[in-house]
Amino acid sequence: MAVGGFLRFPRGAEYVDHHNIAVFNGPTNGAHHVCFETIDLDAIGIGRQYLLSKGYKASWGLVRHALGGAVSDYWYDPSGFRVEHMTDGDVVNDTFPTRLNPHNQASLEQWATMEMPEDFLRA
Numbered sequence: 001m002a003v004g005g006f007l008r009f010p011r012g013a014e015y016v017d018h019h020n021i022a023v024f025n026g027p028t029n030g031a032h033h034v035c036f037e038t039i040d041l042d043a044i045g046i047g048r049q050y051l052l053s054k055g056y057k058a059s060w061g062l063v064r065h066a067l068g069g070a071v072s073d074y075w076y077d078p079s080g081f082r083v084e085h086m087t088d089g090d091v092v093n094d095t096f097p098t099r100l101n102p103h104n105q106a107s108l109e110q111w112a113t114m115e116m117p118e119d120f121l122r123a
Helices: 041-053
Strands: 004-007 021-024 033-037 058-064 071-076 082-087
Touching: 041 058, 041 071, 041 082
Parallel strands: 033 082
Antiparallel strands: 004 021, 058 071, 071 082
């Protein structure tokens, strides 16, 4: 049974981001997070130090996602909404096959500096 999908804006042979929208079944309706692409891994690390110094609450990260390959760092904004900073995501074109992948820890991360929090998969 499919529990979600990564959707992209295809442009034929032109390479585009691995996904622009992700949609998943969940316990509630709502947005899970918003993502901002950074220039490189250093920007994520420096951003992490800055957010820690200002007292922001980390959600999950640093993490290299297995699907899409991005390095991400997740935080909560002051209202409690999750924000992702990412870099180095995969780009694909129309030769990239549509696949079904298992939904498990191995499909969520190649590596992480902290375990995925229990509430991460909830909206």
